[in-house]
Amino acid sequence: MYVKKLLSLFLIFGVGTSIFPETPTVNLSNLGETPIFLAKSMLVFEDQTLNLDWDKIQSETYKNKFQTFPSSEEAFNFSYSKSTFWLKVHISNPTEEEIHSNLVIAYPRIKTLDLYVKEKLGIKRIPSGYSVPVEKRPYQSRFFVFPLRFAKHSETELFLKVNSPNAINLPIQIWRQKFYDRHEIDDHVMQALYFGITIAMIIFNLFLFFILRDESYLLYVLVVFSIAITIAAYNGIASEYIWKNSPWLDQYAINLFISLVLILFLLFMRNLLQTKKILPKLDPINLVLIALQIILSIAYILSFDTFIRWLVISHSITSLWILIIGVMCSLKKQRIAYFFLLAFAFLFLALIVSTLRALGYIPTNVFTIEGPQYGSAAEMMLLAFALADRYNTIIREKEIAESKVKHNLERSNLDLEEKVKERTFKLNQTLSAMRRDLFVAKNIQENSIQVDPKLLKELKLVYRYLPVSEVGGDFFDIIRLQNANYRILIADATGHGVHAAMITMAIKGLYDPIKEFELKPNQILEIFNDEFMDNFVSLNSLLTAMILDINFNEKTIQFASAGHPAAVLLHDGQKELLTKTGRMIGLKKQTHYDLSFAKFHEGDRLFVFTDGVYEAFNSKNEEFGEENLHKFLMATKDLPLGQVEENLLQTLEHFQNGPDRQDDLTILGFDL
Structure with missing residues (x-):
C-alpha cells in the first residue's frame, strides 16, 4: 500500500497536475454500443480509519483529498486492503435525450459497494456488494449493476464506497441499458455453453467409469x-x-x-x-x-x-x-x-x-x-484426450495379451472369442459416444462462423466452408460497424482437425472482445498478435489472418494481412491483389502491420479465401496454384457469385481426380 501511495504522489506531482485535481468529466454523448471504462476518469480517496461516512467525505476537510490513482484502462486493483476506498466521477449528459444506462462493476467478490448519486435534486444512496442479498440489489446479476437515468443537459456526480476482505478489483464500466441487456444475454449464452460442456464431460466420463471400473x-x-x-x-x-x-x-x-x-x-x-x-x-x-x-x-x-x-x-x-x-x-x-x-x-x-x-x-x-x-x-x-489415449493404450495392451492367450490356449478359443466380442461391443459404444462428441464439436464450430442473414443480403455475400474432417482450422467473422462500414476477418491455423479447431476457438475467444474496437485493421491485428503470443505461444501454432474494413459510402477497403493469401478485387476487367502487410500471427510479439487501401466501384467483386482453395494436389503431386485460381476468377467474372464458387469446387475436384483434399477450404465472395 505504501508503494501505491508513493506511485500516486509521483503521478500527481510528476506530470504537473494540481495538488487537488478536479473531478474528471465523462461525456455520455460518446456512449454507444460499447461501454465507457471509468477507471481513468475517477478520483480516489483511501480511508484507512474506516470511520468516515458520507457527510464527512463531503466536508471541506476531505473534499479535496481525492486524487488520481494508478490503474489499467479497464479497472482499479487495490489488492488485499483493510481500507475503505471512496471513488468519484463527474457524468455529463449534454444531449437532448434522457439516457438510460447501467453502471457495471464486473467483479463479484466485493463485500461493500455503495453508490451515491449526487444531483441537483439531492443525494441518493444505493447499497450493494455481496453483503446485500441478491433480491435486494438494484439489479440481479452475477456482477454488481446499478441502473441509472441521466436527464438531458444534466450534470451528475457519482461516488462509490468500496470495502472488502477479498482482493479489491474494480472493473468499472458504464453501458447504454439496451446494449448491456444484449451483452448480458450473450454472456449467459457463453456461460451456459461452458457449463453445458462441463456437465456433458462429467456424465460421459462417469459413464466410462461404470463401464471400465x-x-x-x-x-x-x-x-x-x-x-x-x-x-x-x-x-x-x-x-x-x-x-x-x-x-x-x-x-x-x-x-x-x-x-x-x-x-x-x-x-x-x-x-x-x-x-x-x-x-x-x-x-x-x-x-x-x-x-x-x-x-x-x-x-x-x-x-x-x-x-x-x-x-x-x-x-x-x-x-x-x-x-x-x-x-x-x-x-x-x-x-x-x-x-x-x-x-x-x-x-x-x-x-x-x-x-x-x-x-x-x-x-x-x-x-x-x-x-x-x-x-x-x-x-x-485435454485431460479427456489423455484419458481417451490411456483407454486406447489399455485396449491395445489387453488385445496383445488376449492374442497370446489365444495362441497358447487353443482349447479356450470359443470362450476367448466371446470375450473379444464383448470388449469390442463396449469399445464400439465408447467410440460412438466419442463420435457424437465430435459431431457436437462440429456443430459448435459451424455455429461460430454462421453469418447473420441480414449481413449476407447487405454484403451480397456467398461463401463456402469445407473442412477436411468434421472440424477444421479455418475461421471467419463478419460484423457491421457504424454507418456503412463492415469488418471481415479470415484466419487459417496451421494444420487441420481437432488441434486446428481448438486454435480457431482460441481465435474467436481473442478476437470477439476486440473486433468492435474503433481501430484500424492493422491495429486490431497487432493487439490480436500480442494476445495470441501471451496466451497460446506454448501451443507452437501459427496462423495467417486478414482483416478488411469495407466502407460502402466512401467505396474504400482498408486492410491488413498477417501472411494471409492475397485477396482478389475484380474491377474494370482487371484484377487487383490485396497482399500481405506483415508476418504470420504467433511468430513474435509487438509485430507491426502496415495498413493498405483499395478503391472499388459499384459492380466490382471481391474474393477472400484461405490457401486450401489453391493448394490442391493431384495424383502427380502437381499444385493447382494461385495463378490458376486468379485466371479462373477472371474467366468467370460475369457469372453469378454462387455459380462461380460452385464451378470452382467442381474444377478443383476434377483437377485432383481422385486424391482427397489435403487442407481446409474457405472462400468468401462479395458483389460490391
Missing part, C-alpha cells in the same frame, strides 16, 4: 466438477443462482474451492501418472502438499486476514509442483504425461494470472478476469 475416470469427474464449482464461485454464477444470500460463502468459497481442486488434482495425478512407481522419491511430497492445503484451508476459515495471503501463495506453489511432476514424467517418455502436462499448463497459467491479479502485481482486465474460465475449459478437454 477405472478410478482414473472417477477422479477426473471429481476434478472437473470441483473446477466447475470453483469457476461458478469465481465469476459470480454461484452467487446469482446457488447461494443468493450467503456472504460467508462469497468471501471464503473461491479459495477453499481452489484448494479442493488442487487436492483432487494431486490425487488424480498420482493415479494417472503412477508417480508412486515412476517417481518414488518425490511422490511423498504430493501427500505433504495435500496435507498443507487441508491445514491452510482450516486455518483460513478460522482467521481469514492472517492466512489469506499464505493460502493464495500455497496455491501457486502447489500448481508449480504439479507442473514440475508433469515435466519430469514427460522426460521419462511417459506418453500420457504429455497430455497431462499440456492440460495442466493451461490451468496453471490461469491460476498464476488470477493469483498475481489478486495480489496486485498485474492489472485487472478481461483477460486476467476471464482467463481461469478459458484455461479450465482447455484443461478439461
Whole structure:
C-alpha cells in the first residue's frame, strides 16, 4: 500500500497536475454500443480509519483529498486492503435525450459497494456488494449493476464506497441499458455453453467409469466438477443462482474451492501418472502438499486476514509442483504425461494470472478476469484426450495379451472369442459416444462462423466452408460497424482437425472482445498478435489472418494481412491483389502491420479465401496454384457469385481426380 501511495504522489506531482485535481468529466454523448471504462476518469480517496461516512467525505476537510490513482484502462486493483476506498466521477449528459444506462462493476467478490448519486435534486444512496442479498440489489446479476437515468443537459456526480476482505478489483464500466441487456444475454449464452460442456464431460466420463471400473475416470469427474464449482464461485454464477444470500460463502468459497481442486488434482495425478512407481522419491511430497492445503484451508476459515495471503501463495506453489511432476514424467517418455502436462499448463497459467491479479502485481482486465474460465475449459478437454489415449493404450495392451492367450490356449478359443466380442461391443459404444462428441464439436464450430442473414443480403455475400474432417482450422467473422462500414476477418491455423479447431476457438475467444474496437485493421491485428503470443505461444501454432474494413459510402477497403493469401478485387476487367502487410500471427510479439487501401466501384467483386482453395494436389503431386485460381476468377467474372464458387469446387475436384483434399477450404465472395 505504501508503494501505491508513493506511485500516486509521483503521478500527481510528476506530470504537473494540481495538488487537488478536479473531478474528471465523462461525456455520455460518446456512449454507444460499447461501454465507457471509468477507471481513468475517477478520483480516489483511501480511508484507512474506516470511520468516515458520507457527510464527512463531503466536508471541506476531505473534499479535496481525492486524487488520481494508478490503474489499467479497464479497472482499479487495490489488492488485499483493510481500507475503505471512496471513488468519484463527474457524468455529463449534454444531449437532448434522457439516457438510460447501467453502471457495471464486473467483479463479484466485493463485500461493500455503495453508490451515491449526487444531483441537483439531492443525494441518493444505493447499497450493494455481496453483503446485500441478491433480491435486494438494484439489479440481479452475477456482477454488481446499478441502473441509472441521466436527464438531458444534466450534470451528475457519482461516488462509490468500496470495502472488502477479498482482493479489491474494480472493473468499472458504464453501458447504454439496451446494449448491456444484449451483452448480458450473450454472456449467459457463453456461460451456459461452458457449463453445458462441463456437465456433458462429467456424465460421459462417469459413464466410462461404470463401464471400465477405472478410478482414473472417477477422479477426473471429481476434478472437473470441483473446477466447475470453483469457476461458478469465481465469476459470480454461484452467487446469482446457488447461494443468493450467503456472504460467508462469497468471501471464503473461491479459495477453499481452489484448494479442493488442487487436492483432487494431486490425487488424480498420482493415479494417472503412477508417480508412486515412476517417481518414488518425490511422490511423498504430493501427500505433504495435500496435507498443507487441508491445514491452510482450516486455518483460513478460522482467521481469514492472517492466512489469506499464505493460502493464495500455497496455491501457486502447489500448481508449480504439479507442473514440475508433469515435466519430469514427460522426460521419462511417459506418453500420457504429455497430455497431462499440456492440460495442466493451461490451468496453471490461469491460476498464476488470477493469483498475481489478486495480489496486485498485474492489472485487472478481461483477460486476467476471464482467463481461469478459458484455461479450465482447455484443461478439461485435454485431460479427456489423455484419458481417451490411456483407454486406447489399455485396449491395445489387453488385445496383445488376449492374442497370446489365444495362441497358447487353443482349447479356450470359443470362450476367448466371446470375450473379444464383448470388449469390442463396449469399445464400439465408447467410440460412438466419442463420435457424437465430435459431431457436437462440429456443430459448435459451424455455429461460430454462421453469418447473420441480414449481413449476407447487405454484403451480397456467398461463401463456402469445407473442412477436411468434421472440424477444421479455418475461421471467419463478419460484423457491421457504424454507418456503412463492415469488418471481415479470415484466419487459417496451421494444420487441420481437432488441434486446428481448438486454435480457431482460441481465435474467436481473442478476437470477439476486440473486433468492435474503433481501430484500424492493422491495429486490431497487432493487439490480436500480442494476445495470441501471451496466451497460446506454448501451443507452437501459427496462423495467417486478414482483416478488411469495407466502407460502402466512401467505396474504400482498408486492410491488413498477417501472411494471409492475397485477396482478389475484380474491377474494370482487371484484377487487383490485396497482399500481405506483415508476418504470420504467433511468430513474435509487438509485430507491426502496415495498413493498405483499395478503391472499388459499384459492380466490382471481391474474393477472400484461405490457401486450401489453391493448394490442391493431384495424383502427380502437381499444385493447382494461385495463378490458376486468379485466371479462373477472371474467366468467370460475369457469372453469378454462387455459380462461380460452385464451378470452382467442381474444377478443383476434377483437377485432383481422385486424391482427397489435403487442407481446409474457405472462400468468401462479395458483389460490391
